[in-house]
Structures are given as structure tokens and as C-alpha cells.
Amino acid sequence: MVSAPRLASALALSSGNPAVRIFTAALATETNTFSPIAIDRQAFEASLYARPGEHPATPTLCTAPITVGRTVCAREGWTLIEGSASWADPAGLVAKATYEELRDEILGQLRQALPVDAVVMGLHGAMVAQGYDDPEGDLLTRIRDIVGPDILVCAELDPHSHLTAKRAAAANFFVYFKEFPHTDFVDRAYDLWDIAVRTLKGEVKPVMSIFDCRMIDVFPTSKQxxxxxxxxxxxxxxxxxxxxxxxVVHGFMAGDVPEMGTKLVAVTNDRAAKGAALAERLGRELYAMRGTFMVSQVDERTAVDVALAATKGPVVIADVWDNPGGGTAGDATVILAELIARGATDVAVGTIWDPIAVQICFAAGVGAQIPLRFGAKSAPDTGNPIDKIVTIKALKKNAEMKFGASFAPFGDAAWIYFDGIDVILNSTRAQSFDPSLFSALGIDPTSRKVLLIKSTNHFYDSFSKIASEIVYCSAGKPYPNRPAETNYRKARKDIWPMVENPWF
Structure with a gap:
């Protein structure tokens, strides 16, 4: 780990002095290395690509350091130099040329911004690109090489990520979201900036201690x-x-990389030994609870049984492992096929990713009744395509839903109807964050008996406010959710649950 930043002078870093210059940028996606959906530059542009100074006032999940930085630097009277901000919805490997192009954009912008007193980054932490198992480590190392050993380098990251030795060596400290669902990404950006400001003013000297919990698990904070x-x-x-x-760095079990796993991070004010002891104590406490965190899940038959038996709605069925937020396509039809087979009605499905079906619907127009095949095109074990005569109820260009303080795009979208079932088809993959994904197309989600959505847990904060009941359903195998059975090629085999006791 690098040394703490050296203060240029008390005057240069005093409040209200625009001579203090801080560079910020963001480059983020979450890579499911088992996903067949490749990420290129177009994928970033479909979700978020903002040139320097063009980032909207509303942050996305991994770009809050930029928007919060505007507020903090305005308050302090400091100069904020913004680089590019890029985010792609989770999928498979990032094309090598795309990663290198976006990386080099930011590095070039940093060189032009020199001299700077700090670099504050927005990253995800689970990106994997062709030829790069650790793009964030590569980016941070190159940033460190540019600014030298005495400049503050820090970042906010998603906990579903990989904390590698390379990136830890390049940065002074990291702050991760604490909540899953990630409702606190703006709050944690303020934490990041608070430590950075105090560091630059000479009030603290952050030191990062890391404990390897020797496990991989899923850690929803919506339950005990x-x-x-x-x-x-x-x-x-x-x-x-x-x-x-x-x-807590949860880790990301769908990322087949050498340093995959759960870590505990303590950042202290120049108390490395205290931080190490605290990280180990907390990390071992977390390990002792392994296997107890994830909510219980049922298969598609039981999920539909519960929904049909309910006396009031909406019953929310979460298709937890066909979660585009984990890099899957979001086009599995296993649960929908069960609902159809059981004659379920008063059902709304949000969403099924099928850009071709969306294109067909837009060509046909609102009110048209057409034969349509949709869903289950991306990968094995996602069910079979659905063939129906559908009525096109609504079409919307560039649809988006709420996600906390942010908005998540789900692309051009079509609302189709058949046999008492409404389905939203989307062209940009996105998990089901919020009931506004239904209202964006004109569907009142509170008026339906059953809502079928695709998300592991990010949906909980918003959907729990309207749901009469929530059913977590494990259907098909679109996501590698059993690490002990997953065919990893690069990931460690010496952590739980790959081995029963990783400490011996």
C-alpha cells in the first residue's frame, strides 16, 4: 500500500483555495465471466457514457463520486476536474479494445489535469476484460504511475467485487457500499469524500487493512x-x-478470477495494527455465519402455488438467478411458462429481454395483434421461447425506472398482452429495481395479483412497499449460483464452500 499523501502546504489545501485540484472519473461494469453476452463500447453508451463535465446531476450506481464531488468541492472552494464516466449493465467479458479505449481516455484526461492533489474514482470492482483479469487493478496502477507515490488515490466500489492485491497496493483507501440492495451508494460516496477532504487538510492519515475471509457467499442486508x-x-x-x-467486500461468485472471495476492509487513521485486528475479528465473525445469509428459495412450481393461493396481491415472484444485475440476459421463461401452464391470470412480468421482439412490436405499432416468439434465446437452461398471439398495448422509447436517487434505463420497451398476462419486453438489459418499470409503460403494478420480476435482492427496498408477499424463486440455471459445483478455471479452490474448512 502506498504512503499517505504529502500535504503541499497548509495554505494550498486550506478551505476556499481553488489551488486544490482533484480529478474524478468513473469506469464500471460487473462481469459474469460465464455469461455469453459480450460487452463493447455500444453497451457502455446504452447505459451511461458521459464525457468530461457532461455527467447528469443524478448519479448512477458507480458514478456517485462525481456528483457528490461537485457538491463537496463547491463547499470547500476547490477545483474539481471531471474525466469520463462510463457504466455498462452487467454481462460477460468486456472487449479488450473497449476497456483499453475507455481506460486510456481517463488516463489521458488525468495527464492533462496535472498537477492534482487527489484522484477520486468511481469503480465497480468486478470488471473482467479479454486479457485482463483485474482491469481495476490495471487502471489504478496506471493512475498511481502518473501521479506518483505522494498523491491521494481512492475509490468507491460495489461490494460485489474482487479486492486484489494489485489494486490495494495502488490506492490509499477504498469505501464500499454497505447495503444490499445498494440503496446507500450516495451515502458511501459522501463517506469517501469526507475521508479524502480530511486527508488533504492533514486531519487524518488513512491506512487500509484487509482480511481474507476465505469464503464466498451472498449477503443481503434486508434480513438477518x-x-x-x-x-x-x-x-x-x-x-x-x-x-x-x-x-465487507462480498465478492462476486460469477467472476472466475484468481482472487475471487469475501474480504473485510478496515480504514483507520494511521492505526494499521488496530485495523488489521479489527478486520480479522469481524471477518472471522462473518465466516462463522457462512451459509445463513441468503433467503430461502423455492422452485417455479412452488412459487406459482404460493401466488395462486394468495388471497390478495400483488404477490412478487423474484426470479433471483436470471438477474441481469448479475450478468445474465434476463430472458429466461421458466417461471412464466409455469404460470401459463397453470392458467394464471392477472399477471404482470417485468421484464424479458428480447431486442428483436421489441423491434417487431415497434414495427407493428400499438394496438396491433401479432404472432410473437419471445424470450429464452441467450443460453441453455433458461427455458423455451414463448409463442403467443399478443396484443401490443404500449411502446416506449428509452424507458427507464427509478433506483434510489438514480434512474436505470431499460431501453426501448414494449408492453404486450395475452391470456390475462402482461409482459414488458425490453431492449437494454436491466434488473427489476423498482415498480416504476411497470408504470413507465402504463401498467399499475399495485392492481395486479402477481408480479414476476428479475432480481436477486435489489428489488426488495421498493417492491416490499407494495407486495402482499415476496417469493424468492430459483428456476433454471442461468447463473452459477452454487460455487462448490461451478466449473471455475481460475478462481481459488481453497475457500468455503469449495472446501469445508479453508483454515487448515
């Missing part, structure tokens, strides 16, 4: 025991002297 664990982290941050930040 992870809810209580995260509450404990926040309480320690508030009460423990010299503890600046605590984070």
Missing part, C-alpha cells in the same frame, strides 16, 4: 444476520476512535 452485521459496522465507525471506514 447481515442486517445486524452491517449495523455493527456502522456503530463501530461512529464509536471506535481512529476507525474511518469498515466495509
Amino acid at each position: 444476520p447481515m442486517r445486524g452485521f452491517v449495523d455493527q459496522l456502522m456503530a463501530l465507525e461512529a464509536s471506535e476512535p481512529d476507525v474511518l471506514s469498515l466495509s
Whole structure:
């Protein structure tokens, strides 16, 4: 890990002095290395690509350091130099040329911005590109080479990521979202900037300690025991002297990379030994609860049984493993086929990714009744395409839904209807963050008996407010959700659950 930044002078870094110059940029996606959907530049542009100074006022999941940085630097009277901001919805490997082009854009912008007092980045942490197992480590190392050893380099990241030795060596500290669903990405960006400002003013000297929990798991904070664990982290941050930040790096089990796994990160005010001891204590506590975090899941038959038996709606069925937020296509039809076979009606499905079907619907127009085949085109074990005579109820260009303080695009979209079932087809893959994905097309989600959505847990914060019941359904095998059975080629085999006891 690099040394803490050297202060240029007390005057240069005093509040209100525009001589303080901070560079910020973002480059992020989450890579499911088992996904067949490649990511190119067009995929970034479909989700977010903003040139320097053109980022909208509303942040996306991994670009909050830019929007929050505007507020903080305006308050301090400092100069913020913005680089490019790029985000692609999770999928498979990023094309080598695309990663290198976006990386080199940011590095070129940083060189033009020199001299700077700090670099504050928005990253995801689970990107994998052709030829690069650790793009974030590559990017941060190149940033460090440009600015030298004494300039502050820090980043906010998604906890569903890989914390590698290379990126830890290049940065002074990291702050990760604490919540899953990630409702706190703006709050954590403020935490990141608070530590950065205090560092530049000479008030703290951040040191990062990392503990390897030797496991991989799924950690929703919407239920116990992870809810209580995260509450404990926040309480320690508030009460423990010299503890600046605590984070759990959940890891990302669909990323087949050498350093995949769960880590505990403690950032202290120049108290490395204290940070290491605290990270280990918390990390071992987390390990002791392994296998108890994820909500129980049922198969598609049981899920439909529950929905049909309910006396009121909406019953939300979450297709947890066909989650575009985890890099799958979002076009599996296993649960929908079960609903159809059982004669279910008063059902709304949001969404099924099928750009070709959307294109056909747009060509036919609203009100048209057409034969349509849709879904289950991306990969094996996602069901079979659905063939129906459908009525096109609505069409919307560039549709988007809410996600906390942000908006998530799901592309050109079509609302189709058949046999008492409404389906939203989308052209840009996106998980089901919020009921506004239905209302964006004109469907009132609260008026339906059953809502079928695609998300592992990000849906919970918003959908739980309208749901009479939530059913987590594991259907098909679009996502490698059983690490002990997954055919990893690069990932470690010495962590739980690949081995029963990784400590011996």
C-alpha cells in the first residue's frame, strides 16, 4: 500500500483555495465471466457514457463520486476536474479494445489535469476484460504511475467485487457500499469524500487493512444476520476512535478470477495494527455465519402455488438467478411458462429481454395483434421461447425506472398482452429495481395479483412497499449460483464452500 499523501502546504489545501485540484472519473461494469453476452463500447453508451463535465446531476450506481464531488468541492472552494464516466449493465467479458479505449481516455484526461492533489474514482470492482483479469487493478496502477507515490488515490466500489492485491497496493483507501440492495451508494460516496477532504487538510492519515475471509457467499442486508452485521459496522465507525471506514467486500461468485472471495476492509487513521485486528475479528465473525445469509428459495412450481393461493396481491415472484444485475440476459421463461401452464391470470412480468421482439412490436405499432416468439434465446437452461398471439398495448422509447436517487434505463420497451398476462419486453438489459418499470409503460403494478420480476435482492427496498408477499424463486440455471459445483478455471479452490474448512 502506498504512503499517505504529502500535504503541499497548509495554505494550498486550506478551505476556499481553488489551488486544490482533484480529478474524478468513473469506469464500471460487473462481469459474469460465464455469461455469453459480450460487452463493447455500444453497451457502455446504452447505459451511461458521459464525457468530461457532461455527467447528469443524478448519479448512477458507480458514478456517485462525481456528483457528490461537485457538491463537496463547491463547499470547500476547490477545483474539481471531471474525466469520463462510463457504466455498462452487467454481462460477460468486456472487449479488450473497449476497456483499453475507455481506460486510456481517463488516463489521458488525468495527464492533462496535472498537477492534482487527489484522484477520486468511481469503480465497480468486478470488471473482467479479454486479457485482463483485474482491469481495476490495471487502471489504478496506471493512475498511481502518473501521479506518483505522494498523491491521494481512492475509490468507491460495489461490494460485489474482487479486492486484489494489485489494486490495494495502488490506492490509499477504498469505501464500499454497505447495503444490499445498494440503496446507500450516495451515502458511501459522501463517506469517501469526507475521508479524502480530511486527508488533504492533514486531519487524518488513512491506512487500509484487509482480511481474507476465505469464503464466498451472498449477503443481503434486508434480513438477518447481515442486517445486524452491517449495523455493527456502522456503530463501530461512529464509536471506535481512529476507525474511518469498515466495509465487507462480498465478492462476486460469477467472476472466475484468481482472487475471487469475501474480504473485510478496515480504514483507520494511521492505526494499521488496530485495523488489521479489527478486520480479522469481524471477518472471522462473518465466516462463522457462512451459509445463513441468503433467503430461502423455492422452485417455479412452488412459487406459482404460493401466488395462486394468495388471497390478495400483488404477490412478487423474484426470479433471483436470471438477474441481469448479475450478468445474465434476463430472458429466461421458466417461471412464466409455469404460470401459463397453470392458467394464471392477472399477471404482470417485468421484464424479458428480447431486442428483436421489441423491434417487431415497434414495427407493428400499438394496438396491433401479432404472432410473437419471445424470450429464452441467450443460453441453455433458461427455458423455451414463448409463442403467443399478443396484443401490443404500449411502446416506449428509452424507458427507464427509478433506483434510489438514480434512474436505470431499460431501453426501448414494449408492453404486450395475452391470456390475462402482461409482459414488458425490453431492449437494454436491466434488473427489476423498482415498480416504476411497470408504470413507465402504463401498467399499475399495485392492481395486479402477481408480479414476476428479475432480481436477486435489489428489488426488495421498493417492491416490499407494495407486495402482499415476496417469493424468492430459483428456476433454471442461468447463473452459477452454487460455487462448490461451478466449473471455475481460475478462481481459488481453497475457500468455503469449495472446501469445508479453508483454515487448515
